Amino acid sequence: MAKNASKAKDPKSAKQAISAEKNNILKITDLSVPKGKMKALLLDVSYADKADRSVIRLYVTENKRRFWIEDDDFFPYLYALVDLKQKEKMIQNLIEHTFSQEEKFKAIKVEDQKKEVNGKAMLKMSFAKVSHLIQARNLLPEMGIDKREYDIPFAKRYLLDKRLEPCNWIEMDIVGEEIAEVIEGKEEGTDNESASEEEEMESDASQKIEDDKLANEEEEKKEKQRVFIAKNIHNANGPFSVEMISFDLETHVGKKFTIGIEPILMVSAVREKSGRVISYDTKEVKGLELVESEKELVEEIHKELNDADIVITYNGDNFDFPYTKMRAKKLGTRFLVNGKDIRIQRHGLDNAAKLFGVQHVDAFQVMRFLQRTGSVNTVKLDIESVSENVFGVYKEKVFPWEINEAHESRDEEKLERLVDYNLKDSETAYRIAKEFLPLFIEISKLTSQTLFDSTRNSTSSMVEDLLLKEAHTKGLIAPNKPKELEIRERLLNPIKGAFVKEPVAGLHEKIAVLDFASLYPSIIISHNISPETLNCVHPECKKNVSPDGTWFCTKEKGLFPDIVEKMLKQRLVLKAEYKKKKKEGIEDKVFFAKQWALKIVLNSMYGYLGYGRARWYSRDSASAVTSWARGYIQDTIAKAEEAEFKVLYGDTDSLFLMMGTKTKDDVGTFAEKVNKDLPEDMELEVDGFYKRGIFVTKKEGGAAKKKYALIDEKGALKIVGFEYVRRDWCNVAKDTQKKVIEMVLSEGDPMKAVKFVRKVLDELKTGKVPKKDLVIMTLLQRKPKDYDSIGPHVAAAMKAIERGKDLGVGSMLSFIITKNGKSISDRAELEEYVEEGNYDPDYYIENQVLPAVIKIVQELGYTKEDLLHGGKQSGLTQWF
DNA sequence: TAATTCGCTAGACCGA
DNA sequence: TCGGTCTAGCGAA
Secondary structure (H helix, E strand, O other): OOOOOOOOOOHHHHHHHHHHHHHOOOOHHHOOOOOEEEEEEEEEEEEEEOOOOEEEEEEEEEOOEEEEEEEOOOOOEEEEEEEOOOHHHHHHHHHHOOOOOOOOOOOOEEEEEEEEEOOEEEEEEEOOOHHHHHHHHHHHHHHOOEEEOOOOOHHHHHHHHHOOOOOOEEEEEEEEEEEEEOOOOOOOOOOOOOOOHHHHHHOOOHHHHHHHHHHHHOOOOEOEEEEEEEEEEEEEOOOOOOOEEEEEEEEOOOOOOOOOOOOEEEEEEEOOOOEEEEEEOOOOOOOOEEEOOHHHHHHHHHHHHOOOOEEEEOOOOOOHHHHHHHHHHHHOOOOEEOOEEOEEEEEOOEEEEEOOOOEEEEHHHHHHHHHHOOOOOOOOOOHHHHHHHHHOOOOOOOOHHHHHHHHHHOOHHHHHHHHHHHHHHHHHHHHHHHHHHHHHHHHHHHHOOOHHHHOOOOHHHHHHHHHHHHHHHOOOOOOOOOOHHHHHHHHOOOOOOOOEEOOOOEEEEEEEEEEEOOHHHHHHHHOOOOOOOEOOOOHHHHHOEOOOOOEEOOOOOOHHHHHHHHHHHHHHHHHHHHHHHHHOOOOOHHHHHHHHHHHHHHHHHHHHHOOOOOOOOOHHHHHHHHHHHHHHHHHHHHHHHHOOOEEEEEEOOEEEEEOOOOOHHHHHHHHHHHHHHOOOOOOEEEEEEEEEEEEOEOOOOOEOOOOEEEEEOOOOEEEEOOHHHOOOOOHHHHHHHHHHHHHHHOOOOHHHHHHHHHHHHHHHHOOOOOHHHOOEEEEOOOOHHHOOOOOHHHHHHHHHHHOOOOOOOOOEEEEEEOOOOOOHHHHEEEHHHOOOOOOOHHHHHHHHHHHHHHHHHHOOOOOHHHHHOOOOOOOHHHHO
């Protein structure tokens, strides 16, 4: 393995490299950028607090040079709403008003926006410093002045207003430079009202956070940096070409896990074409570099991190960064990025490790987002599961207790295994980034969020930032964030959702499935649904009335429909482009990522309208969307019946037609007829034709909704809602159910299915079924003590915690029902504490396999008795 | 610092 | 011990 593989390979960075060698850190002050026009890729945005003002700084990268650009032509501001009649007087008052007796500061500008908002005049107040804005916004209510857009962080405000896109290129004129202290403005609080301090205090969330707080308490270390002053900064285009590095730690394992207590034993660092593994105090084996001490090891990490644009980890937010930071402090060595301490921020229930300028991408957060949005299909998020489920690459796990042993014993074989494991962790994280970053790069461009944010944010914040950006461009003022009381009220008043038609239970042949393309977005566009267009003043707009009785303006396009329409149309173009290129043999992943980003944001627009914490929450708008949706699907069902189709089922935007004697063309003709009567932007599509399908009867009677299985003409199965697709059922039940569905739908042979079930029951009874097929998975959604009802998974978790296992909110539990105990909960144990063969066959027969298959065979006239003991001879031919 | 509602089911819980 | 009700989790759209 090449030593220092990342360094000095580029002659242009030779100067940097020499300096780095000498000082053990890159000195940005050695950099030179000539005056004049230049292009660079935008990575980060921040602001510095100088003595007299706050100033925006952008972190950019270009041809292996990374540096800060300063834009001194932008000031923090907010809007003030004042009485129309007193406008001139208020402008005068506000411009003269001294907000603080100590600081004696005033607003630097008060501008009339020449606009009415809720019958009030809209004024823009600018301040020299962010801290001034924060003080002023707390004082304005006392002056009886309504404030708006007062809590948008300065750096974000800058990007949104200028429509600059992180991860894209910007163009600018360099007009000067200065050498300055690294001063980063303090984060702005979102509001003076502290959200739920009590809850935060209460949630101990274990040792981790305590330690990170400690880590942040330390006085921040700062260095000097060179900053280039730029004018005329604007968007440009260019490829996303950056230097990425992935790193991963292995630490000594102590009795109790606490961040930073035990030493780091090994570290791996992986780049596009190189990788290194470093350790100390152990044997030199293949692929391992040795340094003198842990301190030197940390210094090596330090050097690597300062020579990259993007740093990738797997769980670096909660482990690698807090850990290394703590160790560096204990060892008395520097651990800075771009001359500044690494900051461990609170982010929901866990942490986020923020570097200065350089973008830290935690691949674990990336996978979690993809899992939430249904973009990848993996239940567990540990790196081994991800490697296997996402890339199909088996990754061996080295357990914590093996790490000390491998390092101390100097056993060559064990050590090599650890080296390999350590390296593969970094490689896998790197691979995740390469595979999925294109998506987040596009989200960054769309929402003007940095990569750090777009890889950690919720879909609601993506939607909200996009709305803020577009609203600003259109000259619209954003609604304020709701207070906690308001949020609670909103939550108490949910809206009515979709319509689901009860299916016809039983086995059916020749089924056509139709659905509306992007139903909710297309309704938003077609009816111009937006909070500002709701119940407008024009009488003639009342013809655009929802089944709810609310109406939406037909004269002026609303913010939501405008954005949704642009995104929907753009997505169609991108999808077509991607398809076309693929046909020509070129797979352009950028097209795919762009349309994917649009899809994620588009799908969240409706949900955002009904989301209690949203600025643009609009109960009436969200409710209008679903009321129109119910109207359209019910009308379509009625039309299908008029056209003499039997409608088997329908859910939200789809309908299942029994074709009977009708042809595919008849179905197409029907869809066309429906489309003629639909608004231009709405479309009913033929989704597909299926040979057979089954709906089952509920335990309580009546046919079950959201549960069905179909088989298409090629024999491909589509199983929806059944236990087979649920993770909280064991494999033996799920696999048996799938087989039964398959035998019934494709082979039309329920007797074969019955026989198969009996075989499975036999295997269960004789104790032959392996552990892995008996495991039931459930997420621990709260702390065990917070449960009212102790279910099997909670009981299993409590027993495991008793034995010393570290489990908390969000842990995925794999448990088995054993022979030992009375109630089901008594018998539940986490998989790792259960010996092979120790399971309760009765439970798995009565509560897993039988319930999963009985409803299916029942539809064909078989009973539980038939499954348990013999049965009648009957096939599908007889059934029909 | 959480996009929405609709729907099914298991198993605990609780009173008769 | 039985049966109704409630809690909890997960999936469909």
